[in-house]
Amino acid sequence: ADDTPVPVLDPGRGKTATGRLWVYAADDRASGSTAPRATWYRFTPDRTAAHPMSHLAGFRGFLQADAYAGYDGLYRSGVTEVACWAHFRRKVFDLHERSPTPLTTDILERIAAIYAVEAEVRGKPPDIRCCVRQERSKPLVEALREVLDAALRHLSPRSDMAKAIAYGTKRWPALARFLGDGRLEIDNNIAERALRGVAVGRRNWLFAGSRAGGERAAAIYTVIQTCKANGVDPQAYIADVIARVAGDWPASRWDELMPWNWSPEPARLAA
Incomplete structure (x- = not known):
């Protein structure tokens, strides 16, 4: 896990406030795993411990992050800390x-x-x-x-x-902790790399227009970065999935549209 500041327009004050974009990334290729890779972003208006506690409520496992004290509640609740x-x-x-x-x-x-x-x-x-x-x-x-x-x-x-x-x-x-478990990484660079695009892009888009804009940005980053982590072209994926969802794609088959399961072949055949 990691987070980065995001300027957000603050109407009436004539300036921006500072929100946060959090990322939670799972990518176990370094330990030989073929499990799906996922990168999940959440936007919040501030940086308080309540947010990671809410995002990872019910999670039990290993969490690798920086030394931000906001994660301490998770460690006390049974999550195992892996430092960077x-x-x-x-x-x-x-x-x-x-x-x-x-x-x-x-x-x-x-x-x-x-x-x-x-x-x-x-x-x-x-x-x-x-x-x-x-x-x-x-x-x-x-x-x-x-x-x-x-x-x-x-x-x-x-x-x-x-x-x-x-x-x-x-x-x-x-x-x-990484010494005793071959699944663990030595550092938190998986999450840091997931925020690199945000840091570069922020120079171009400058700020989020509102809290809703920040939440939409988090959703879009989630789709794009998860596609990239699974070797999928984000533009092709988004165009294809939107077309399927707009059609009569059954809710019972949502799993097939996840980036790690998605294939463009059915769409080409239909066309």
């Missing part, structure tokens, strides 16, 4: 880019070694991924934790470096 190594790395990298030190260099190199193992097992079945992670990644993760703990003993708690390290150590069980 890319977010932790970014905290250290930002400091390294401004002022590199032996410590920042060491941490980044150690994280790079963990990612190198991930690159080797990408696309492998979960059992193989888990076995390789236990054998090769777990010692790397444990050694990194020792480096972080040693650094914290010598750094001022108020220093930027200590804060960057603490971002990771406070979430260590969730960061290490």
Whole structure:
């Protein structure tokens, strides 16, 4: 899961308010799964914990996201947190880019070694991924934790470096969770990639015209991105499905129109 700000016209104030576009993405191809991929967007007028709690009400499973406290209620309700190594790395990298030190260099190199193992097992079945992670990644993760703990003993708690390290150590069980389950990813990049198009498009459309406009945008993004994740041409899909729905397509066969089940062949034959 992830979210991004969306400017929304605020009539009467002469400016825009800030809404949020949330995304929930499921894509298990990295663990060799052929299950359908789905990308679901929701628009809200603000960013409060009530929204992810509502969106994922009743969900039980793994949730990988950033450290936003709004997800904490889900974790308390039985959802299992999987933290993101890319977010932790970014905290250290930002400091390294401004002022590199032996410590920042060491941490980044150690994280790079963990990612190198991930690159080797990408696309492998979960059992193989888990076995390789236990054998090769777990010692790397444990050694990194020792480096972080040693650094914290010598750094001022108020220093930027200590804060960057603490971002990771406070979430260590969730960061290490990928080691014990080959289905899990090391980072949240699936969701971040799903918001990349929104960030680029926002420069062109600038703002949503209303709350209803934001909700419609979320619906359209859901269709387009889910099509792309399943290797389907969104324009062809939307045109074909609209034509079928406008006809006499039975409600009992909605499943056949999902992007992961859709085929244009019946429409061509009918034509």
